[in-house]
Amino acid sequence: MDLIRFPEMSRGSLRAMRQTIDGGFRDFTRAWGDTLEAIFAPLQDLLTLIENLLIRSPWILVLAVLAAGIWLLSRSWKIALGSVLALLVVGYFGMWEDTMRTIAMVAVCTLIAVVVGIPIGILMAQSNRMNAMVTPILDMMQTMPSFVYLIPVVMIFGLGKVPGVIAVVIYAIPPVIRLTNLGIRQVAADVLEAAEAFGSSSWQKLRDVQLPLALPTIMAGVNQTIMMSLAMVVVASMIGVRGLGQPVLQAINQQYFTMGVMNGLAIVAIAIIMDRTTQAYGKRLQKHTEAGK
Amino acid sequence: MTEAGTHDIEIRDLYKIFGPEAGRHVEAVKAGLTKTELNDRHNHVLGLQDINLTIPHGRITVIMGLSGSGKSTLIRHINGLIRPTAGQVLYDGLDVVTMTPAQLRDFRRQKTAMVFQKFALLPHRTVLRNVAYGLDIRGIAEAEERARHWIGRVGLQGYEEYYPRQLSGGMQQRVGLARALANDAEILLMDEAFSALDPLIRMDMQSILLELQQELRKTIIFITHDLDEALRLGDKIAILRDGAMEQVGDGQEIVLRPANAYIAEFVREVNRGRIIEARTIAAPAAEGRELPGFAVKARSRLDLVARRMTKAGVSEAQVRDGDRLVGIIDLPSILEAMVNPADAASDD
Ligand SMILES: Nc1ncnc2c1ncn2[C@@H]1O[C@H](COP(=O)(O)OP(=O)(O)OP(=O)(O)O)[C@@H](O)[C@H]1O
Ligand SMILES: [Mg+2]
Numbered sequence: 001m002d003l004i005r006f007p008e009m010s011r012g013s014l015r016a017m018r019q020t021i022d023g024g025f026r027d028f029t030r031a032w033g034d035t036l037e038a039i040f041a042p043l044q045d046l047l048t049l050i051e052n053l054l055i056r057s058p059w060i061l062v063l064a065v066l067a068a069g070i071w072l073l074s075r076s077w078k079i080a081l082g083s084v085l086a087l088l089v090v091g092y093f094g095m096w097e098d099t100m101r102t103i104a105m106v107a108v109c110t111l112i113a114v115v116v117g118i119p120i121g122i123l124m125a126q127s128n129r130m131n132a133m134v135t136p137i138l139d140m141m142q143t144m145p146s147f148v149y150l151i152p153v154v155m156i157f158g159l160g161k162v163p164g165v166i167a168v169v170i171y172a173i174p175p176v177i178r179l180t181n182l183g184i185r186q187v188a189a190d191v192l193e194a195a196e197a198f199g200s201s202s203w204q205k206l207r208d209v210q211l212p213l214a215l216p217t218i219m220a221g222v223n224q225t226i227m228m229s230l231a232m233v234v235v236a237s238m239i240g241v242r243g244l245g246q247p248v249l250q251a252i253n254q255q256y257f258t259m260g261v262m263n264g265l266a267i268v269a270i271a272i273i274m275d276r277t278t279q280a281y282g283k284r285l286q287k288h289t290e291a292g293k
Numbered sequence: 294m295t296e297a298g299t300h301d302i303e304i305r306d307l308y309k310i311f312g313p314e315a316g317r318h319v320e321a322v323k324a325g326l327t328k329t330e331l332n333d334r335h336n337h338v339l340g341l342q343d344i345n346l347t348i349p350h351g352r353i354t355v356i357m358g359l360s361g362s363g364k365s366t367l368i369r370h371i372n373g374l375i376r377p378t379a380g381q382v383l384y385d386g387l388d389v390v391t392m393t394p395a396q397l398r399d400f401r402r403q404k405t406a407m408v409f410q411k412f413a414l415l416p417h418r419t420v421l422r423n424v425a426y427g428l429d430i431r432g433i434a435e436a437e438e439r440a441r442h443w444i445g446r447v448g449l450q451g452y453e454e455y456y457p458r459q460l461s462g463g464m465q466q467r468v469g470l471a472r473a474l475a476n477d478a479e480i481l482l483m484d485e486a487f488s489a490l491d492p493l494i495r496m497d498m499q500s501i502l503l504e505l506q507q508e509l510r511k512t513i514i515f516i517t518h519d520l521d522e523a524l525r526l527g528d529k530i531a532i533l534r535d536g537a538m539e540q541v542g543d544g545q546e547i548v549l550r551p552a553n554a555y556i557a558e559f560v561r562e563v564n565r566g567r568i569i570e571a572r573t574i575a576a577p578a579a580e581g582r583e584l585p586g587f588a589v590k591a592r593s594r595l596d597l598v599a600r601r602m603t604k605a606g607v608s609e610a611q612v613r614d615g616d617r618l619v620g621i622i623d624l625p626s627i628l629e630a631m632v633n634p635a636d637a638a639s640d641d
Contacts, residue, residue, distance in 0.1 A: 188413075190413040191414075191415060191416070193374065194409060194415075197372055197406075197407040198401065198426060198427040198430055198476065199399070199400075199403075200398075208415075208426075288416055288417045288418075288456040
């Protein structure tokens with residue numbers, strides 16, 4: 001017996017197996033592709049709307065609105081001012097439109113991740129069975145190479161924004177789910193007992209006690225999700241998502257060093273703005289933990 | 294007090310076993326299986342056994358016992374936070390044990406309020422919002438107004454907008470007390486509510502509670518492992534040991550006539566002169582006997598009675614409850630009562 005060669009299945013059967021699965025998937029795509037595309041059409045509209053709003057409005061207005069939003073969340077002049085400066089520089093170097101596209105994409109993806117992820121996290125916190133079921137799926141989602149997501153998504157939706165959004169959301173959603181679950185589970189048992197003793201319903205417990213106390217942790221999850229969406233938006237440029245990722249891809253293919261670095265730095269700038277803003281917001285949510293008045 | 298009787302809380306034949314197959318062991322426990330045996334043989338914990346207790350309406354009932362004796366377990370049966378393995382908890386014709394979740398929620402909202410050892414305030418809410426919490430849950434419109442009233446009553450006006458973290462332990466527990474009182478419930482459950490406070494603050498809180506109770510006449514179940522606290526607050530005292538009820542009675546009975554050696558040990562260090570009242574040791578006056586000229590009040594503490602009598606230079610006094618003659622008291626019997634029998638025996 002040959003002990004060196006691994007006893008693998010024959011080439012023929014392996015090929016047959018792959019062909020069957022791929023064939024099945026292709027049939028599925030043919031049968032359901034249009035339906036799925038129709039379901040996700042509103043997503044496309046939303047994304048286009050935000051993109052147009054950011055790109056077609058006067059730039060100074062967009063900048064003012066962004067700065068105001070950043071200040072409202074962070075309540076920090078330093079962060080707001082730094083963001084404005086960074087955006088001005090990025091715009092001056094000709095990357096305004098791509099930056100706006102990327103911001104729109106990240107905003108939509110984060111919104112979807114939050115809207116879908118928080119309820120899943122809540123369910124996981126309420127039920128240990130749900131927790132045991134979802135945790136391995138999240139583990140898989142986080143370790144699977146990000147490119148692999150792109151394949152089935154592209155098979156169903158083709159190239160474009162919608163498959164981009166779906167791939168990004170799948171990649172970036174685990175932290176919101178995990179940290180929502182963790183935040184709720186960390187709520188002190190005696191406070192929960194007090195809520196129960198005063199006759200709270202489960203919904204009241206969730207609304208008045210669990211979610212508010214978990215909020216800082218949930219915000220940490222949202223922050224991570226934003227960072228991961230941003231990273232994945234660049235990868236998703238391979239399937240036709242426009243924005244700062246595309247010039248980077250082009251720069252790699254044609255070895256344009258400066259172009260790559262400039263767009264890379266623009267992405268870094270957005271990342272820092274989003275990170276500092278959401279972190280400052282998260283800190284503000286923990287106001288009650290400070291001593292002194 | 295015709296109507297009030299039904300508002301007593303009646304705990305009947307209550308058993309609580311912790312463990313996955315609690316129901317299977319309850320018969321064995323009824324037949325005499327002990328806590329240690331249950332633990333060793335079946336890996337289940339005996340929380341409470343054969344508890345029968347009437348908690349009178351409008352009074353303070355203290356449940357006392359050492360750590361692990363089952364005090365918290367017992368008090369949580371009254372508002373259904375813990376379900377018994379067997380037995381009943383009756384109030385106003387209803388059994389808390391058989392209530393549906395919705396009934397239980399209403400019962401907790403309308404009839405009970407609870408104060409916790411570690412305060413259990415909501416850290417993200419201000420003092421005002423914490424006190425209003427029980428009312429918010431019930432959707433009561435004037436929640437804030439009522440909360441402000443109770444914040445005033447516990448002496449915290451001016452602190453409405455503070456967060457719990459910004460307050461000392463004593464102040465936090467005042468918030469806990471105000472939160473419970475704002476609920477306007479008849480039953481007040483207090484699980485070692487003052488145990489986490491240092492002695493002076495603790496005395497303060499006891500005074501606040503007694504003062505409020507004078508006026509509110511709530512049915513209070515107060516848990517403590519401190520005998521002095523129990524004697525100061527309790528109209529009725531129940532002593533638990535390893536989940537079983539050892540003795541039930543008022544402070545006088547427990548101190549003067551401990552039911553067994555365990556309780557005798559428990560009350561040994563207590564300052565008897567400050568607890569025992571003149572009426573408790575007064576001897577009935579013999580028929581036609583001439584009464585002493587000096588009189589003391591029936592509810593006076595023995596140490597004070599002794600001092601007054603020595604000052605007046607008398608050795609005998611009438612004990613009077615208003616117009617009524619309760620009996621006769623003399624200095625030797627006062628001294629006798631003030632000395633702990635166990636100490637006296639060891640010194641002979
Ligand atoms: N959920 C539970 N599971 C298993 N055993 C429990 C549980 N809750 C309480 N017990 C056990 O029941 C017994 C009584 O506990 P309980 O908390 O009522 O005591 P306690 O008198 O309130 O003590 P302490 O003064 O420390 O608060 C203890 O032996 C405890 O270990
Ligand atoms: Mg306890």
